[in-house]
Amino acid sequence: MCQWYAKAVDKRLVSLDLSYQEDCYWRNDQNDVSFDYPTLKLEKPNFKILIKKMRSLRELYLDGVNISSPSSEWCETTSLSLPKLSVLSMSNCDLSGHFPAEFFLLPKMQRIDISGNSRLMGQLPEFPINNSLEVLSLRYTNFSGKLPESISNLKLLRVLILSKLGLNFNSSSGSIPASVANLSNLMELDLSHNNFNGSIPPFHRSGVPNLASLDLSWNHLSGSIPSSLFTFSTLQTLSLGYNNFSDYQLKLDSSCNLTEFPEFIKSQNKLTYLDLSNNRIHDTVISTFLAFLKSQESLIALDLSNNQISGAVPNWVWKKRLWFLYLSNNSLTSLDQFSSNQDSLQIPICNLSQLWVFNASFNKLSGSIPSCLGNINTLCILDLQQNNFSSSIPDFGGATLLSTLQLNDNKLEGKLPRSLANCTSLKILNLGNNTLHDTFPLWLGKLPRLMVLILRANRFYGPIKHLENNFPALDVLDITSNKFFGKLSIEFFQAIHKLRSLKINGNNLEGKLPKSLANCRNLEVLDLGKNMIHDTFPYWLVKLPLLKVLILRSNRFYGSIKFSGDGNAFPMLHILDLASNNFSGEVSIEFFQSLRGMMVIDGNKAKPSYVGDNFYYQDSMTLLNKGFEILYHKILTLLTCLDLSDNNFHGRILEEVQDLKSLHVLNFLTELESLDLSQNSLSRKIPLQLTSLTFLGVLNLSYNQLDGSISQRYQFGTFLNDSYIGNTRLCGVPLTKKCNEVGSQMLPQKEGEDSWIDGLSIWKVVLMGYGCGLVIVFSIGYTVLNEFGNKWIASFIRKWKRSR
Incomplete structure (x- = not known):
């Protein structure tokens, strides 16, 4: 918070610097990555009051200060109140709205830096002759339009930074104006991460004799790289990577x-x-x-x-x-x-x-x-x-x-x-997939900034005791595939209550699941699979409003899954894996109606995003999909999975469910690709409605008590013998048993005939979970793997000191 009184400001003030810039911070290609980069906010006074009487002000530096006024207010205030302004530096101010082109044309304006305001829109104007601009930085803004040929009129321009603009920033012809090669005072030119095409302008020492930094990377430039670029004695930084240059011998930078x-x-x-x-x-x-x-x-x-x-x-x-x-x-x-x-x-x-x-x-x-x-x-x-x-x-x-x-x-x-305890700035510690042999490092809990702790796939052992330190900033804890044993203590979850992702899969932890886990209100991913936890279904997890992934597979959970409520529980949950436990009884319709995250259609569902999609960590998981265990290096939020297989569920299919044909409504959101109802006691005929699920890729109805002939409609004609084996009263292709054999002759099922799956509505499709062996997977169709070589710093020399 930045607070002081406007009365203290002299009307004769010519320069005001309230900027805040951290000494050590970097930006990633896709993310603004800062280390301890706090936000200052201008509130008392607000922007309008602050500069109202500063008519003599020539330089205004507010970099890193959150301006609370809307753009229409601060822009108008600045232009009217500061007629002598020559420097406007408001980078990383969270500005939004439209930036008036008139600012670029003010006769005394020498420097404009509004970079780092991703919601700020605008366009560059046609520049008149003898414009005074010396520094222009629009990096990380949402400017659009074209780079005008009149840029050559900025004869005094030393720094031009137009990188990473929000929209396509290119001229009508799609090329960089050749006139930029004649800006005689130009020292730094950065047009990277845009959509420029065509060739590189003809840079020569005679045209830009002071050029020290040129960055044209991440565009669509083609042709040859001018050999004149390599005659500059002043050039210190040259970046031409990620383009389409054809001259083989002169390719220089990355991806050339x-x-x-x-x-x-x-x-x-x-x-x-x-x-x-x-x-x-x-x-x-x-x-x-x-x-x-x-x-x-x-x-x-x-x-x-x-x-x-x-x-x-x-x-x-x-x-x-x-x-x-x-x-x-x-x-x-x-x-x-x-x-x-x-x-x-x-x-x-x-x-x-x-x-x-x-x-x-x-x-x-x-x-x-x-x-x-x-x-x-x-x-x-x-x-x-x-x-x-x-x-x-x-x-x-x-x-x-x-x-x-x-x-x-x-x-x-x-x-x-133990010396790691002295690294008080440590945020990310990833030691996974080694052969480290130690107990749980409780002593790391005193690190005030530790956000990610990954110890997966090592030989850590012993109980996880009461935590003396509280891991105050811990966001991700992954201790999967170790040898931890004993009970999870109540204090353990109280100490890590800020967690977003917790994975303890593949250990020997036992006992009941502490209800203190409900205090982890930020939890999105909870993977407790492959342990020896002995408890009933943790219905109290409905208190976690952000929970998206819940994996309880291969434990000793038991009892019925009954749930009654207002239908608003688990609003975000889209992956639920309860397989290989001892759950029993009938699964209530209220329980499935509460899984709204698997069925609710909203605008966000159409966007391909990932669970835990941030710069420092990416959630992953292993699921049974179409009969195979698949490692998802990223968890797509559109991937919806329900697995109740290998339990002791029983009961009938509810008569209240509607026609399965209505499932085709889900085609545009999720598609039932894998249906496993094997090893149950399902009886009667295979409903014709299933044949209408043309997106079904895997079907397993084996080892039930089904009867009648197997339909050959649509993709049903492609399923193999293994899909139906173990049903002694079934007949027809692909089984060897013919339907004309004695005792096997079955009348074809009528369209409206009652069956063991009297249809399902959109809201009740998951009710096929009665009986062990169920795997239903809704999938949107693609999985994106983690990229190799993620670079923490996209550009090495990126504004660790203020531009000239």
Whole structure:
């Protein structure tokens, strides 16, 4: 909150700076990612009162301050009250509405920075001759329209940043105006993450002699890369990746399909930022490939990720000035210093005293993790996942700024170093899929910012005792596939009450499910499968309004599933797995009517989103789908699954259910793809209504007491013998038993004839759950896997200091 009194402001004030910018924050390609980036809000006074009498004001800096006024108010107030304004800097102010084009045309306006306001709309005007603008930044806004040819009239322009605009930002011809190559004062040009096509403008030293940074990546540019770009002695940053350039020898940056190191780069000796990611660089001797780096003493950011580089990383790659180093998704086998005995020597990586980010994930690195990494006091992110590192985890007592540590999917062993308790900035700790052998790390509970703790698939053991510390920020806890045993204590759930995702599948936990779990009001995913929990159905979970996934499979739950209420329980639940327990009795119609998340049609259901869809963690799960266990690396919110199989349910199909044909109404939302009613005591004929479910891909009616002939309508003619086996009174294709055999002659079923499934309405389709063996899966049709090589920092040098 930003509060002070307007009376204290002098009418003669010419510069006002209330901005707040965190020293260390980054942005991801798809998300605004900030570390401890608080929001200040201007309320007393509000914006209008603040500047009402500041008619002499020339510079206004409010970056990072939440402006409470609507755009129509603050825009009008600014233009009327501040006639002498030359600097308007209001980045990350949560501005919305329409930004008037007149601001760009104010005769004294020199700098406009309204970046980071994703809800702010507008268009660039035609610029007159002799416009005064020097800095223009619209990054992360929702501006649309075209980039006018009159941009060449901005003769004083030094910085132009139009990256990552909300809508297609391109000229009528779809190309970048050639006139930008004649902005003689231009130092930084960023048009990345848009839809520009055509060729690169003809940049020459004579036209833009001071050009230091050029970013045209993530567009649809084609043609050749002008060789003149590589004659600039002033150029420090050049990013042309993710385009469609055709000139093979001059492809430079990421996704340009480089197969060898270009000669023109070797002539550069003052690079500070080099991104060669997402290419096909495959030299087997990386030291030869990167020999030119020996002369790059100014390099602070290097990205070689997503290539085909193999072998060892040479010692001289570890430049002392490096801040960011990405080597992920290659075939690197060692960090070189592991290849010989250097116990008595200072290994080169230990000299990186300024390193912020080190990502060498998804390689073949082996040996021990360098212990000196735990002593780099500037290190924020360390990602070594998906390698072959062995031995124990080093101490991290000196890495006090460490916020992300990902060592999952290696061969690490031993106990967790207690020095991790000193990493008070730690937010993400992923140690899954190793062979760590330790008890539950209760001592991590005192870390004030820890949001994600993943210990899955290790050898952790013992009971989970009373938590002395409360894990105040914990959002995700995954201890799946370990050897924890004993009872879950009431105190355990009281300590982690802010959880959004809890997974304890595949342990030996027993006893009853503590009702204190109902205090976890933010819980969306609860996976308790494959334990020995002995309890009745936890109907009290209806108190969790956000619960979307509930997995109780393979425990010792027992008793009937009865529920009575107002029909508004479980409003978000779309995956419910109760299979392989000891539930019995009849499932009440009220219970299924309460599963509104599986049946309610709303606008949000049409959008492909994922459970836990955020930058730091992605929920996954394993489900039985069409007869196979499938690992869903992401949980699509449109995926709806109900599994009651392998229990002791019994009873009749209720007479109240309606015609199954009405299920076709769900085609546009969810489609019944898999129907498993096997190993029950269902009798009478197979209803003709089932044949109308043309989207049905898997059918299992085996081992029941069905009779009559098997219909061959629609896709029923494609199901095999296994779908019907174990029904001695069934006959016809695909069974070998013919319907004209004695005792097997059956009259064809009439359309309206009563049967064991007298039809189902949209609201009651799940009532087929009576009896063990049910698997009903509603699916929208696709699963998107996690992307390899997620980069925590999309652009290395992205505004850690204010633009000139």
